[in-house]
Amino acid sequence: MTVHAIEATAISKKFGNLLALSDVNFSVADGETFGFLGPNGAGKTTTIRILTGITAPTAGTATIFGHDIVRETIAARRQMGIVHEISNVYDDLSAWHNILFASELYNVPRSAGERRGKELLELFGLWERKDDRVKVFSKGMKRRLTLAMGLVNDPRLLFLDEPTSGLDVQSNLIIRDVIRELTGQGVTVFLTTHNIEEANLICDRVAIINRGQIAAIDSPERLKKTIQSVQSVEVAFDPSSPKLLEHLRELPLVSEVRKEGDKFRLITEDPSGVIENVTTYAREHHTRIISMTTIGPSLEDVFIRLTGLMIRVKGVKAID
Ligand SMILES: Nc1ncnc2c1ncn2[C@@H]1O[C@H](COP(=O)(O)OP(=O)(O)OP(=O)(O)O)[C@@H](O)[C@H]1O
Ligand SMILES: [Mg+2]
Incomplete structure (x- = not known):
């Protein structure tokens, strides 16, 4: 039997009275690039936090390459790299020291961390700036550094929370290229986005999530086919x-x-x-x-059809 990279079964998450996730089920195959696409507040970050063991689900289970994220957190975490929505770089340290710090956190031996760190900074176009303090970096440079930091331990599974939101074209292209390259090397990628075009461009399969519920899961092309008449x-x-x-x-x-x-x-x-x-x-x-x-039909049409969102021009429904 092949083990899934991610298997989420009947996950729910409550914050007080708010049901942020409701009976979420999906699985991600080894080597797949899987996108979680949804509007603000849909539950994307909450899902990532559960899958990476930062927060526990109220109900349901999740496994990472067969390891239960709640009961076997360490074994599950060993497989993954995480790039958070809000950057966790240290502004007062140089890019290079941030990378070394991240590799220590992931228990990567020093020499391997240095070798990998150099490779990654080059890959992300930051090698020339390695000794600059991150304080002077632009948003896109910081995001690229965060990504490099999420990759120091050579993860089999990479979690990316909104990897390109708010970035310029050049940073977007670099990040998308790296994601494609990782996929080519067999790395499984789980990313969240509210950018439909991004999901269309890089994901093998997409789950559309709205108000804590999954509305559809399929390949971008098949999702488009479901509304061929439009x-x-x-x-x-x-x-x-x-x-x-x-x-x-x-x-x-x-x-x-x-x-x-x-x-x-x-x-x-x-x-x-x-x-x-x-x-x-x-x-x-x-x-x-x-x-x-x-x-x-575009993926956006599918999204609108499934979530009942926007159609702003007609004023039928507003985004909440
Ligand atoms: N720690 C928390 N305490 C209370 N409510 C929370 C907490 N974290 C998230 N929520 C709520 O859960 C819902 C889902 O939030 P989440 O951050 O997962 O959305 P998201 O899809 O990542 O949105 P965005 O696109 O804005 O990042 C929101 O209504 C949010 O207010
Ligand atoms: Mg979020």
Whole structure:
């Protein structure tokens, strides 16, 4: 029988009267990159804290490569590296000393820690800055250092809580590349994110979590297939006027309109009919269509469908 990297069974977590997690079940295969995708307050960090033995579940069990996280915490922890949502780097120490400190925490022998530390700082583009105090690092540099620190013990399983949130493109790319490289080496990755595109780009499977409950678990592609009927037409106008939104919503065949940056996304089951209607509208209102494309369902559509969140433009439901 193959042992799962993570097996969570009927996990619940209460904080006073608040049920932060409710009957959460999932398993992560050895070598898989698994994403926990959910809005703020959904229970992502709470799940990571339970799986890493920082907090105990109110009910249910979790095992890490077969070791119960509550009863065999040390054996379970030995398999993992953890990168917390809030950085745990020491500002007054240099990057290099932070790395050495982390390797001591993980009981990595000094020489191995130094070798691995150098490799990791190079990998994350921080080797030249190794002697600088972390105090002067940018947010992205700190996050990269935190990741390097989570990898000093060569974990089989890496937990990442929101690894790229709030970072610029360059740091994002470095972090995503490293995650892919780790996966290539057989490391199992469990990450949380509220960034749908990120989940789509790097995860083999995604669990969508909302208000402490899992709404779906599947590969990004299969999740998209579940709502294949939803298609959309993305269109940009010049000039764009505030009235457009209202008018587009009234067009026949359009079931919903979302404004996305300088474009409008018209959800429909009949894209070609909508294209005709939009073209006629533009001609009649003396506005020019500067781009128009048909797009299939996105993971975001699945997310919205499953969680009932947002659809801000229509004002049906607000994010809480
Ligand atoms: N120590 C705690 N005491 C009381 N309530 C808590 C505690 N930790 C989390 N919660 C509550 O549990 C719920 C889930 O929080 P959690 O931090 O797991 O969400 P999250 O999905 O990580 O959100 P975010 O995207 O904002 O990081 C929230 O309602 C939060 O207020
Ligand atoms: Mg969180």
